Amino acid sequence: MSRPTKKGRDINGIFLLDKSQGMSSNDIMQKVKRLFKANKAGHTGALDPLATGMLPICLGEATKFSQFLLDSDKTYRVTAKLGERTDTSDSEGSIVETRLVNLKTSQILTALEQFRGEIMQVPTMFSALKYQGKPLYEYARAGITIEREARPIHIFELVFISYEAPYLTLEVHCSKGTYIRTLIDDLGEVLGCGAHVTMLRRLSVADYPTSKMVTIDELQQLAEQNNLDLLDQHLLSIDSAVSRLPRLQLDEAQTKAVGFGQRVKFDNVQAQSGQVRLFSHENIFLGVAIVENNVIHPKRMVAYF
Numbered sequence: 001m002s003r004p005t006k007k008g009r010d011i012n013g014i015f016l017l018d019k020s021q022g023m024s025s026n027d028i029m030q031k032v033k034r035l036f037k038a039n040k041a042g043h044t045g046a047l048d049p050l051a052t053g054m055l056p057i058c059l060g061e062a063t064k065f066s067q068f069l070l071d072s073d074k075t076y077r078v079t080a081k082l083g084e085r086t087d088t089s090d091s092e093g094s095i096v097e098t099r100l101v102n103l104k105t106s107q108i109l110t111a112l113e114q115f116r117g118e119i120m121q122v123p124t125m126f127s128a129l130k131y132q133g134k135p136l137y138e139y140a141r142a143g144i145t146i147e148r149e150a151r152p153i154h155i156f157e158l159v160f161i162s163y164e165a166p167y168l169t170l171e172v173h174c175s176k177g178t179y180i181r182t183l184i185d186d187l188g189e190v191l192g193c194g195a196h197v198t199m200l201r202r203l204s205v206a207d208y209p210t211s212k213m214v215t216i217d218e219l220q221q222l223a224e225q226n227n228l229d230l231l232d233q234h235l236l237s238i239d240s241a242v243s244r245l246p247r248l249q250l251d252e253a254q255t256k257a258v259g260f261g262q263r264v265k266f267d268n269v270q271a272q273s274g275q276v277r278l279f280s281h282e283n284i285f286l287g288v289a290i291v292e293n294n295v296i297h298p299k300r301m302v303a304y305f
Contacts, residue, residue: 061302
């Protein structure tokens with residue numbers, strides 16, 4: 001039996017999209033995949049259609065490491081409208097409650113203190129979290145509310161930017177699993193006036209620089225020049241997704257053994273225990289492994305074409 005014909009290029013790397021407002025993360029990821037003519041692609045955590053900003057898109061073998069970016073911390077700029085609560089906690093929902101706003105900046109600054117550090121958050125019904133195999137937002141759209149347990153999240157920084165009633169702008173550096181809409185809704189309740197998100201922009205994911213982001217319009221213009229090298233120059237290396245892991249370089253014999261999926265004993269180096277990113281003796285990224293008692297256990301390896 002012959003192998004099925006591939007529909008795209010075997011290209012590996014991570015593209016930093018500056019997502020525009022309106023499109024879903026999956027729709028725009030498919031468009032990026034088509035423009036790169038890539039065989040395989042995946043995003044690293046959906047942004048709401050309302051949201052803009054950094055959306056790393058993994059191409060080819062980089063998709064194997066997307067979970068590391070899903071699990072990474074992120075930074076957002078958010079503007080909230082005080083005095084109105086909506087059923088989705090953002091401006092795309094219907095207003096369910098209106099209250100008077102009579103707040104001083106000092107009251108807002110005091111309220112923000114409750115939302116720094118490790119806190120518990122109940123995920124919004126308008127999230128992609130699954131219940132009995134279906135995302136919560138499908139139940140929400142059908143008018144069904146599912147009981148959700150509060151989960152621990154970490155707010156590393158919550159910075160007051162401006163307040164021009166009724167609009168409040170903040171910058172949030174947070175752990176994975178943080179719902180900014182829920183954060184704003186909870187803040188509105190603490191302030192006693194209600195609130196919802198009117199603008200949300202993701203400023204960063206892990207350590208990726210904002211200067212490397214490219215809009216879909218800019219990518220489209222490059223694609224129209226029929227020179228894929230112009231697109232490929234915007235790809236970041238696969239190992240950038242795991243840049244926070246310790247680096248371990250192998251010698252030639254160890255590289256060969258790991259290439260066959262074998263466990264490797266390290267007698268020549270003192271390897272750090274836990275997850276590491278592996279590089280060959282020729283400085284080629286091989287993948288991620290777990291080191292225990294100076295033995296390498298390959299876990300997620302790159303298959304170069």
